[in-house]
Amino acid sequence: MSSSTENAPLLGGGPTLARPKPTHNSKIRAIIYGVLTLIFVTGLVAVSVFWEELGGVVGGLPNDPEKAAQRILDIAPVIDGHIDLPILVRDLYRNNASAFDLEKEIPGHVDIPRLRKGQVGGFFWSAYVSCPNPDIEGKDYLNSTWRVRDTLEQIDISKLLIARYPDTFELALTSKHVKSAISRGKIASLIGIEGAHQLGNSIAVLRQMYDLGVRYVTLTHVCHNAFADSCGFAPGIIPRWEGLSPLGVSLIGEMNRLGMLIDLSHTSDDTARQALKLSKAPVIWSHSSARAVHDVPRNVPDDILELVGTGPDKTDAVVMVNFAPFFVATPGNATIQSVADHVDHIAKIAGKKHVGIGSDFDGIGDVPVGLEDVSKYPALIAELYTRGWTRFELAGLTGRNLLRILDGAERVAKELQELGTEPSYDYYDKRPDLARKKREL
Numbered sequence: 001m002s003s004s005t006e007n008a009p010l011l012g013g014g015p016t017l018a019r020p021k022p023t024h025n026s027k028i029r030a031i032i033y034g035v036l037t038l039i040f041v042t043g044l045v046a047v048s049v050f051w052e053e054l055g056g057v058v059g060g061l062p063n064d065p066e067k068a069a070q071r072i073l074d075i076a077p078v079i080d081g082h083i084d085l086p087i088l089v090r091d092l093y094r095n096n097a098s099a100f101d102l103e104k105e106i107p108g109h110v111d112i113p114r115l116r117k118g119q120v121g122g123f124f125w126s127a128y129v130s131c132p133n134p135d136i137e138g139k140d141y142l143n144s145t146w147r148v149r150d151t152l153e154q155i156d157i158s159k160l161l162i163a164r165y166p167d168t169f170e171l172a173l174t175s176k177h178v179k180s181a182i183s184r185g186k187i188a189s190l191i192g193i194e195g196a197h198q199l200g201n202s203i204a205v206l207r208q209m210y211d212l213g214v215r216y217v218t219l220t221h222v223c224h225n226a227f228a229d230s231c232g233f234a235p236g237i238i239p240r241w242e243g244l245s246p247l248g249v250s251l252i253g254e255m256n257r258l259g260m261l262i263d264l265s266h267t268s269d270d271t272a273r274q275a276l277k278l279s280k281a282p283v284i285w286s287h288s289s290a291r292a293v294h295d296v297p298r299n300v301p302d303d304i305l306e307l308v309g310t311g312p313d314k315t316d317a318v319v320m321v322n323f324a325p326f327f328v329a330t331p332g333n334a335t336i337q338s339v340a341d342h343v344d345h346i347a348k349i350a351g352k353k354h355v356g357i358g359s360d361f362d363g364i365g366d367v368p369v370g371l372e373d374v375s376k377y378p379a380l381i382a383e384l385y386t387r388g389w390t391r392f393e394l395a396g397l398t399g400r401n402l403l404r405i406l407d408g409a410e411r412v413a414k415e416l417q418e419l420g421t422e423p424s425y426d427y428y429d430k431r432p433d434l435a436r437k438k439r440e441l
């Protein structure tokens, strides 16, 4: 029997001086009633919180796929892995945020009215700058380019636009932050860099990009770089490193330590396999589809999809499906159904917990029929609903799978930092400055 005074405050109120001293039996009865009441109230609170979170989705969904999609997106809005609005703003408006109004329709696929219509809860703003001309950069990537400056400019314009529309956007740096922004009706805005050619061959630059708020780095764009091999633009690109370079191996470790997501879109198959094996944290493909459905190098082959998952020798990951017609189907055949075929295929091989949406809107000239801009995501959800996807599976597809990966990467970073893992001091050994100085000593 417990001493009641210790438990009393928990049971509500606690003993008051005026109350007559209870007998032993009535004390026990009071404790039992109290505990039962506590369990009941806790249960009620838990159910109501859960109920609120799942909203109408706990009950049956409407038969009408469009209405069902809307209900699902109400509580699990789209978090897109790759949107190229920043480079469109650079190309069309020279990064002048006052030269256009995102509250109105602008050219391209993305603006605030269409984001709201598409029930978007978040996206990665791609701070993309193109690959340097290989002749100018030189075969070892050593000649100076403006890529780091231009990347800073693209991060800058992303942040300026996010700040300019504070009722709509909120810069988000963690998975928790994304969820809280969404719960307040904001579009959680994350920043990604589309290629390690934007890092100036330097792991120190990676750390500074993290400090600026960047949360993923695609290991390559269409060019090889000092860290890794790309899958190129067309089949047949000759590898430079057979996957990751030695500096690329260090990069993976540092990304894990920082909690920077490793993005495997655009990489060669060898790069992807090696990175999956090496990474201690879950990874993403921010905008790639399935090669078995449409055979282009930018899509993920089945043997790599089979490495994705939570079993032994697997790595947790989410493959966020790209809408670019050229990656989705033969010319003239890209439709919302063909995009859904990619989603279904990735789900079949890797599992429904490992697929997401990475439209590439504003980065693609052409669009599939039925997925013309960011207002059309609900139609894709409706299509998958008619194919038998449940509300929970669809909520995973729209964003929760990605949030799980973000959580995982944050957890691994925390663990590595708590273990006292040193930052990587590795440098590119072909650099004439650091490398030569060391030899001269």
Ligand SMILES: *[C@@H]1O[C@H](CO)[C@@H](O)[C@H](O)[C@H]1NC(C)=O
Binding pocket: 096, 097, 098, 099, 100
């Ligand atoms: C930016 O756009 C505004 C509005 O069109 C214009 O008044 C201003 O001159 C532009 N700034 C530059 C530097 O082009």
Ligand SMILES: *[C@@H]1O[C@H](CO)[C@@H](O)[C@H](O)[C@H]1NC(C)=O
Binding pocket: 135, 136, 137, 138, 139, 142, 143
């Ligand atoms: C690039 O660097 C190489 C040396 O690695 C040099 O020979 C070449 O002229 C440079 N190209 C340009 C365009 O600067």
Ligand SMILES: *[C@@H]1O[C@H](CO)[C@@H](O)[C@H](O)[C@H]1NC(C)=O
Binding pocket: 330, 331, 332, 333
């Ligand atoms: C669509 O695909 C079929 C078969 O792959 C091809 O014959 C056709 O030309 C494509 N384009 C259109 C517009 O249907």
